[in-house]
Amino acid sequence: MIEDKVAPPPRRGRPRDPERLRRIMEAARSHFDAQGFERASVDAIATEAGVSKMTIYSHFASKEGLFEAVIRDRTDRVMGGLAGVEALDPEQPGKALLAIGAQFLTLAREEDALGQFRSLYGAAATQHEACLAFYRQGADRLISDLAAYLRRADAQGALHIRHPRQAADLFLSMFLGDGHIRGLLMLDMPDTRENKALLKEAVRMFMAAYAKAP
Structure with missing residues (x-):
């Protein structure tokens, strides 16, 4: 999906929340394992983690960065x-x-x-x-x-x-x-x-x- 490929620049602001980061990583691991890199969606990962897609991109510059x-x-x-x-x-x-x-x-x-x-x-x-x-x-x-x-x-x-x-x-x-x-x-x-x-x-x-x- 095109929207998964292009990330907005990371935002500066509050320090990262470890619990939120853990949820993102767990959701990402689940989706990448189940669907592979190409079919996994950042939107779906964000929904499962209970965060916005913008929040994911504030931690990782791109879908590839999250996968890495x-x-x-x-x-x-x-x-x-x-x-x-x-x-x-x-x-x-x-x-x-x-x-x-x-x-x-x-x-x-x-x-x-x-x-x-x-x-x-x-x-x-x-x-x-x-x-x-x-x-x-x-x-x-x-x-x-x-x-x-x-x-x-x-x-x-x-x-x-x-x-x-x-x-x-x-x-x-x-x-x-x-x-x-x-x-x-x-x-x-x-x-x-x-x-x-x-x-x-x-x-x-x-x-x-x-x-x-x-």
Whole structure:
């Protein structure tokens, strides 16, 4: 809808109301998950949140900005440990990677995240800004956070990594194979046992490739 694409400039005035912002985010998450980015309406989101559309645009510059905030919030909730990558011990990369992999696997298997992948793949030709927001707050952010940890592990001598971002991309990519494709196609998903086996093997392979030789 055209009115969802064009936002008025943000207004200055009273400080933001956290409860009102929470309602907007919850309504936006519900509509984006149920209808995808393209079909979700800012008018409908505003109605469900009990606010005006102008209020939404006072918090977010555009529909794309609201969508990006929803993706960022989801990543924060599921990947709390990775978002706080500075707290991970660079001298124990095996342990850290098990935690990171488990969190990422949870995110990659979430039906909400899979639904966003499905809807954006179908709209990629016409929804460039939405796809960019999804990439920026999803893959790009997670790869960058993991690369930062890998640089620290390399500096401590626990790993030997010449290209940390490439290595981070390779590690996370190991969780986007068969199980992820089955999820996108809405087929039976891997069970807990399969996920644990995948996690252990991914860490084993990564450490075999990058662990510092004794």
